[in-house]
Structures are given as structure tokens and as C-alpha cells.
Amino acid sequence: MIDRKPRWTNxxxxxAVGLGSALLFCLSLAVGADDLVFARLFDDPATVQLFLAxxxxxxxxxxxxxxxxxxxxxxxxxxxxxxxxxxxTAGTAQSAALGILIATLLFPAATLATKTLIASVAAxxxxxxxxxxxxxxxxxxxxxxxxxxxxxxxxxxxxxTFVGWQADLLQFLDxxxxxxFSGVVRGRYELLWGAAAMIVLAWWxxxxxxxxxxxREISVGLGLSYQRTLQLGLVIVSVIxxxxxxxxxxxxxxxxxxxxxxxxxxxxxxxxxxxxxxGCGAFLVLxxxxxxxxxxxxxxxxxxxxxxxxxxxxxxRLMFMRSAHG
Numbered sequence: 154m155i156d157r158k159p160r161w162t163n164x165x166x167x168x169a170v171g172l173g174s175a176l177l178f179c180l181s182l183a184v185g186a187d188d189l190v191f192a193r194l195f196d197d198p199a200t201v202q203l204f205l206a207x208x209x210x211x212x213x214x215x216x217x218x219x220x221x222x223x224x225x226x227x228x229x230x231x232x233x234x235x236x237x238x239x240x241x242t243a244g245t246a247q248s249a250a251l252g253i254l255i256a257t258l259l260f261p262a263a264t265l266a267t268k269t270l271i272a273s274v275a276a277x278x279x280x281x282x283x284x285x286x287x288x289x290x291x292x293x294x295x296x297x298x299x300x301x302x303x304x305x306x307x308x309x310x311x312x313x314t315f316v317g318w319q320a321d322l323l324q325f326l327d328x329x330x331x332x333x334f335s336g337v338v339r340g341r342y343e344l345l346w347g348a349a350a351m352i353v354l355a356w357w358x359x360x361x362x363x364x365x366x367x368x369r370e371i372s373v374g375l376g377l378s379y380q381r382t383l384q385l386g387l388v389i390v391s392v393i394x395x396x397x398x399x400x401x402x403x404x405x406x407x408x409x410x411x412x413x414x415x416x417x418x419x420x421x422x423x424x425x426x427x428x429x430x431x432g433c434g435a436f437l438v439l440x441x442x443x444x445x446x447x448x449x450x451x452x453x454x455x456x457x458x459x460x461x462x463x464x465x466x467x468x469x470r471l472m473f474m475r476s477a478h479g
Contacts, residue, residue, distance in 0.1 A: 170429075174216075174436045177443055181212040184446050206339045214342040215334055215442045215456070216435035218397050219407060221348030223434025224355050224427060225393040226408020227415075229280070231366045231423065232386050233287050236416075237299035239408030240280075240394040244302060247309040248279025249391075249398040250329045254313055258320060265344055265399060272395035279309060280387055280394075332402035333455035334442055341400065348396050351389045352431050359423035362386055366421070404457050406464020407434055413471050437463075 185208060226239035233243075240246045252275025256268045263271075283305055290297045310330075317326040328336075355362070361382045364372050372379040397404065411434045412426075419426045438456065441463055445454035 170432055170436055174432065174439065177436065177439045178212055178216070181215065181439060181443050182208045184443060184450075210339045210342045211334050211337045211442075212439070214337040214345055214401065215439045217342075217345040217348050218332075218334075218401050218404065219434040219436070219438025220352060220431035221345070221393040221434075222397060222404060222407040222438070223411040223430045224352050224408075225390045227412040227423070227427070227430050228355060228362060228386050228390050229408065230412055231362050232284060232383060232390075233298060234292075234366055234368075235287065235295055235298040236413055237295065237409070238287075238302050239406070240276075240390060241403055241405045241407075242299060242302050242306060242409065243280065243283050244306040244309050245276050245280045245283070245390060245394045246398055246403045247306045247313060249273070249276040249395045250326070250403070251275050251279070251309060251313050251316075252395065253329055253399060254316055254320075254322065254326070257322065257325065258316075265341070269344060269347075269395050269399045272399055273391050276391035276394045276398075277387055280391055284383075284387070328402060329398055330403050331455050332397070332404035332457035332460070333445075333453070334401060335453055335455075337400065344396055345400055348393050351393050352427070354385075355389050356424070356427045358382065358385060359427055363421070363423045402455075402457060404438065404460050406460055406468060407438060410464050410467040410471065411437060414467070 182204070185203075222240065225245075229238050229240060229243060229245070230236055249272040252272035253268050255275065256263050256271040260267065283302060286301060286305075287298045290301065313326065313330075314323075317323050361377060364375055364377050365379060365382050365386070369379050372382070412430055415426050415429045415433055419429055438460065441459040442456045444463075445456050445459040448454055448459075
């Protein structure tokens with residue numbers, strides 16, 4: 154028999170996450186190299202400009218990025234039927250970076266929207282290849298899937314680095330592959346609202362994605378178009394990955410640890426877990442971004458570096474818990 158926590162415990166945790174996110178939101182608006190006094194928002198033009206042009210866009214970008222990456226990881230784990238994959242470890246983010254590199258080489262004057270479109274196509278192609286290969290691996294060896302993802306993503310990353318070195322674009326590659334929010338300002342982050350639209354779309358088709366996780370035979374037997382639902386899930390993951398890589402860069406572990414933590418509390422029904430996963434992802438990334446700003450204040454540590462440490466510790470904790478409880 155599987156022990157389950159009472160429903161009130163889930164809502165208590167949700168309330169704690171909500172209050173914590175609200176606190177982090179306010180702290181993120183207040184922390185920065187320049188002092189921001191909230192009392193001056195109504196009478197000081199410089200304070201209003203700082204708030205609207207920098208602090209608010211950065212805070213919203215961190216929350217949208219965290220929520221989007223967590224949902225992308227949840228959907229990828231559902232499609233691959235494996236708990237140990239996410240966009241950053243399965244070649245999706247690296248494929249998006251390759252798409253941005255191609256767009257930069259072929260269309261130097263391309264807008265962010267154009268680069269996002271090309272990166273989405275590249276991410277969709279790379280993720281499709283990963284899933285086709287992952288479904289051919291023995292289901293009795295679940296660790297082969299993440300191992301293949303790491304090798305696959307490493308090969309694509311090596312290609313990106315080689316092409317970038319040949320084209321003298323290594324500095325640009327460092328921006329795309331190391332996620333940080335210091336360059337996020339008004340007029341640059343707005344595309345991340347597309348990640349919010351993808352989250353809504355994922356919630357709308359959550360029941361179909363849950364059925365897809367049962368396999369092709371069961372999905373077809375229940376009257377579901379397995380191929381179309383799989384393609385829709387791939388599109389959601391690819392668009393979110395492309396948006397985050399174009400605007401912020403690659404941030405690891407968010408799509409890996411957040412869905413696993415939430416599933417231990419809420420179960421595997423995507424309809425019920427998507428809001429929780431999105432909220433916890435936003436909380437985690439915003440917290441890591443704030444921590445990176447405070448550790449060496451007034452200097453910053455990139456959120457990808459902080460997330461690598463925090464996410465790695467959380468992942469090890471999950472692994473030990475899995476080992477302890479069988």
C-alpha cells in the first residue's frame with residue numbers, strides 16, 4: 154500500500170510556496186546595485202524608470218522562466234516515460250542554442266522573434282531525435298535514457314562550440330549557454346510570456362498527455378491520437394526551451410528536480426500537478442536568482458551557476474530518498 158499525505162498537507166505546502174513566492178517577488182524588486190525606495194514610486198521619475206525598466210521585468214522573467222522550464226521538464230518526462238530527463242540534459246536546450254547560432258550566421262540582423270522561431274524548429278528536431286531513440290532503449294534499464302541524453306546533448310553542444318569557434322562567436326555562445334538575468338530589461342523579456350501561453354496549453358491538454366504516458370497501445374485503445382498528442386507535447390517543450398535560451402540562456406536542473414518533488418506529493422495526474430510544478434519552478438528560479446545577487450553584492454553570480462549547485466543537491470537528495478524507500 155502506498156502512503157499518501159492528507160489533502161490538507163498538500164494545500165499547506167501550496168500556501169507556503171505561494172507566500173514564499175510573494176516574499177521573494179518583493180525582495181527581488183528591492184535588491185539591486187541601485188537602491189529602490191518603494192515610497193518614491195509615485196513622485197520620483199528615476200525610481201519609476203528603474204522599477205519599470207529593470208526590476209519588474211527581471212523579476213517577471215525569472216518567474217516565467219522557472220515555471221516554463223519546470224513544465225517543459227514535466228512534459229518531457231511524460232513523453233519519454235522517464236523521470237531523469239529534462240530539456241537541459243536531453244539535447245533540447247543545446248539544439249535551441251544551435252538554432253540561434255544558425256540564425257546568427259545566416260541572418261545577422263534577425264529579430265529576437267525570428268531567432269526564437271528558428272531555435273524552436275531546431276529544438277523540435279533535436280528533441281524528436283532524442284525521443285525516437287529513447288523509446289527504442291530497453292524499458293528495464295531506465296538509466297540508459299538519461300545517459301544517452303547526456304551524451305546526445307554533449308555531442309550537439311560540441312558541434313555548437315566548434316561552429317562558434319570557427320565563426321568567432323564564442324562570446325555569444327557563453328551568453329546563450331550560461332543562464333543569467335542581468336541583461337533582462339523592458340523590451341527584451343516580453344517574449345517569455347509565450348512560455349506562459351505554453352503552460353496554459355499544457356494544462357488544457359493535460360489529460361491527453363497523461364494518457365500518452367501509458368504508452369502507444371493504451372492511448373490508441375482509448376481513442377486518443379497518440380502521434381498528434383506526442384507532437385503537441387514536443388512543440389510545447391521546444392517553444393519553451395527556445396524562448397528561455399534566446400532570452401536568458403540555459404539553466405540546468407529546473408525541469409529535473411521540480412517535477413520529481415511535486416510528483417512525490419501530488420502524484421502523476423498532470424491536470425492536478427501542472428499548477429504546482431509551475432509555481433514551484435518559479436519559486437526555485439527566483440530564489441536562486443536572488444541568492445546569486447546577494448552572495449557577492451553588489452556583484453552577481455549567474456543564476457545557472459547557483460541553480461547548478463542547488464539543483465545538484467536537490468537531485469542527490471531525491472536519489473538518496475529513492476534508494477532509501479525502494
